Amino acid sequence: MTEPSRREQILATAAELFARRGFHGVSVSDLGSACGISGPALYKHFPSKDAVLAAMLVSISEELLAVGTARSAGAATPTEALAALVDWHVGFAVEHRALIVVQDRDWSSLPDEARERVRSLQRAYVDVWVTRLRETDPGRTLDAARAAAHATFGLLNSTPHSGLLDDAAMRDLLSTMALRALGVAGAG
Amino acid sequence: MTEPSRREQILATAAELFARRGFHGVSVSDLGSACGISGPALYKHFPSKDAVLAAMLVSISEELLAVGTARSAGAATPTEALAALVDWHVGFAVEHRALIVVQDRDWSSLPDEARERVRSLQRAYVDVWVTRLRETDPGRTLDAARAAAHATFGLLNSTPHSGLLDDAAMRDLLSTMALRALGVAGAG
DNA sequence: GGGCCAGGTTAGTGGTCGTTCACCTGAGTG
DNA sequence: CACTCAGGTGAACGACCACTAACCTGGCCC
Numbered sequence: 001m002t003e004p005s006r007r008e009q010i011l012a013t014a015a016e017l018f019a020r021r022g023f024h025g026v027s028v029s030d031l032g033s034a035c036g037i038s039g040p041a042l043y044k045h046f047p048s049k050d051a052v053l054a055a056m057l058v059s060i061s062e063e064l065l066a067v068g069t070a071r072s073a074g075a076a077t078p079t080e081a082l083a084a085l086v087d088w089h090v091g092f093a094v095e096h097r098a099l100i101v102v103q104d105r106d107w108s109s110l111p112d113e114a115r116e117r118v119r120s121l122q123r124a125y126v127d128v129w130v131t132r133l134r135e136t137d138p139g140r141t142l143d144a145a146r147a148a149a150h151a152t153f154g155l156l157n158s159t160p161h162s163g164l165l166d167d168a169a170m171r172d173l174l175s176t177m178a179l180r181a182l183g184v185a186g187a188g
Numbered sequence: 189m190t191e192p193s194r195r196e197q198i199l200a201t202a203a204e205l206f207a208r209r210g211f212h213g214v215s216v217s218d219l220g221s222a223c224g225i226s227g228p229a230l231y232k233h234f235p236s237k238d239a240v241l242a243a244m245l246v247s248i249s250e251e252l253l254a255v256g257t258a259r260s261a262g263a264a265t266p267t268e269a270l271a272a273l274v275d276w277h278v279g280f281a282v283e284h285r286a287l288i289v290v291q292d293r294d295w296s297s298l299p300d301e302a303r304e305r306v307r308s309l310q311r312a313y314v315d316v317w318v319t320r321l322r323e324t325d326p327g328r329t330l331d332a333a334r335a336a337a338h339a340t341f342g343l344l345n346s347t348p349h350s351g352l353l354d355d356a357a358m359r360d361l362l363s364t365m366a367l368r369a370l371g372v373a374g375a376g
Numbered sequence: 377g378g379g380c381c382a383g384g385t386t387a388g389t390g391g392t393c394g395t396t397c398a399c400c401t402g403a404g405t406g
Numbered sequence: 407c408a409c410t411c412a413g414g415t416g417a418a419c420g421a422c423c424a425c426t427a428a429c430c431t432g433g434c435c436c
Contacts, residue, residue, distance in 0.1 A: 006413085021296065024212035028394060037414070040395075044413050049394065104349075105293045108209060143352040144361060150350040151343045151365055158342030161292075164331040173332060177339055181369035194383085216424060225384070228425070232383050237424065 007045050010035055014052050019098035019160070023053055023106040053106060054114035060099050061121035064092065068128050078135035082184050085129055090156050090174045094167050097160040104157065126150070137183065152178050195233050198223055202240050207286035207348070211241055211294040241294060242302035248287050249309035252280065256316050266323035270372050273317055278344050278362045282355050285348040292345065314338070325371065340366050 013034045017026045028049050029039040046052050071088045075081035093100050110118060129149040134140050140148070156174050165173065179186075201222050205214045216237050217227040234240050259276045263269035281288050298306060317337040322328050328336070344362050353361065367374075 022210065022212065022294075024210060025297070027392080029392095039416085040397095041414055043395075106210075109213070144357070147350045147353050147358065147361055148365065151346045151362060154346030154349065155339045155343040155369065158339045161342065162335045162338040164335050169332070170335065173335055174339060177336065177369040180371065181343065181365040183368065215422080217422095226386095228386090229384055231425075 006035075006037075010042065010045055010052065011056055015056060015096075015098040015102055018053070018056075018106055019101040023102070023109045050109070050111045050114075053102075054110055056099065057103055057107065057110060057118050058114055058121070060096070060103060061118045061125070064089075065121050065125045065128070067092075068125055072128050072132060078132045079184055079186075081132045082129075082136065082182060083179065085132065086152075086156070086175050086178045086182075089153070090159075090171050090178070093156050093159045093174075094171055100157050101160050133182065148182065152182060155181060194223075194225075198230065198233055198240065199244055203244060203284075203286040203290055206241070206244075206294055207289040211290070211297045238297070238299045238302075241290075242298055244287065245291055245295065245298060245306050246302055246309070248284070248291065249306045249313070252277075253309050253313045253316070255280075256313055260316050260320060266320045267372055267374075269320045270317075270324065270370060271367065273320065274340075274344070274363050274366045274370075277341070278347075278359050278366070281344050281347045281362075282359055288345050289348050321370065336370065340370060343369060 010031070014026070014031055017031060017034060028042055031049075031052070032039045032042050042049075042052070046055070067088055068085055071084040072081045075084050107115070107118065126146055126149050129152070130142065130145040133145045133148060134142070155178055159170060159174065198219070202214070202219055205219060205222060216230055219237075219240070220227045220230050230237075230240070234243070255276055256273055259272040260269045263272050295303070295306065314334060314337050317340070318330065318333040321333045321336060322330070343366055347358060347362065
């Protein structure tokens with residue numbers, strides 16, 4: 001099995017370049033030569049430049065939702081579920097800084113179909129958080145819970161903006177801040 | 189006096205368009221016709237497309253720093269200073285959602301000189317926060333305080349991602365979450 | 377009323393981009 | 407050994423973009 005390494009090399013390289021210069025700031029030729037091949041060879045692996053972005057963003061949205069759902073379901077209490085969600089999300093963000101940047105910067109450059117796909121996956125992911133948030137605090141409005149989830153993502157996704165701390169320290173800091181922001185007890 | 193309305197119309201329109209489609213996703217002709225003029229007429233007001241972006245981002249960076257500094261200086265205690273900073277920042281973010289989006293998405297498209305200018309203004313603004321943060325909690329490392337400030341900006345700047353709440357409710361929610369995240373006592 | 381000029385216009389230019397085309401190659405297969 | 411075909415190449419194409427050039431116009435000033 002061990003699927004084609006070229007395709008994945010392209011996706012990984014594209015993530016770094018798109019994160020640094022933006023989707024429109026990276027040409028097909030740039031991307032190709034960063035992979036050791038050049039220009040139009042990309043079209044042997046993807047039908048278009050858009051498709052590279054789409055594959056990238058759809059797959060991370062799917063992973064966030066799938067693992068997030070599992071972590072939440074595996075927790076004994078709503079509070080523990082939120083802690084697990086924060087832990088998962090911050091780990092993902094620290095480990096895939098480039099993808100985080102691309103996801104919320106170049107999301108709007110997606111072709112229509114992929115954009116809708118990503119949006120619906122993201123909505124579902126937000127809902128996992130929202131459900132747990134409203135279990136811990138039933139006074140929260142649906143919209144308020146959604147806004148709180150978005151705000152927490154903003155906090156956790158700030159990782160790429162400050163490469164000051166090492167990964168472990170960054171994870172600790174962000175987890176603590178996120179749990180406090182959400183009003184989850186026991187955040188040191 | 190009442191300076192040229194065209195120039196400011198262009199800046200305001202550009203902020204909206206850049207926020208929606210990205211700097212590279214908006215052509216000079218798009219921007220012109222959104223202002224009721226067309227295409228190259230922009231060059232009567234700005235020397236280049238880059239200059240529009242630069243004027244926009246430099247001016248908001250200056251305002252954030254200037255008012256932030258004043259608010260911090262006007263506070264009696266470090267804790268009150270942080271509350272004032274949060275209040276100012278969240279108010280700005282809610283009121284200028286488009287600018288917030290452009291600032292951290294298209295920052296890298298700035299011409300070199302303006303980019304350095306904006307970066308140094310932003311560093312200075314972060315330092316206002318960092319100083320107050322370390323006064324309230326001297327145990328914080330310089331880098332940890334910077335990362336905490338960036339994380340708080342990420343939280344506060346999440347406004348544009350969820351237009352669910354009205355402005356007042358959004359300000360309340362974000363202020364509360366930010367102050368809790370920062371560990372400032374007396375937040376709801 | 378003639379001259380100036382801020383602020384428009386349209387047409388054009390050079391460059392870049394995404395994409396396609398025709399072609400090449402070398403490893404695997406019957 | 408002939409055939410195939412995945413994966414590469416460079417050249418070319420059409421679209422679009424930022425920007426320039428040449429020109430027009432209407433208010434203002436002496």
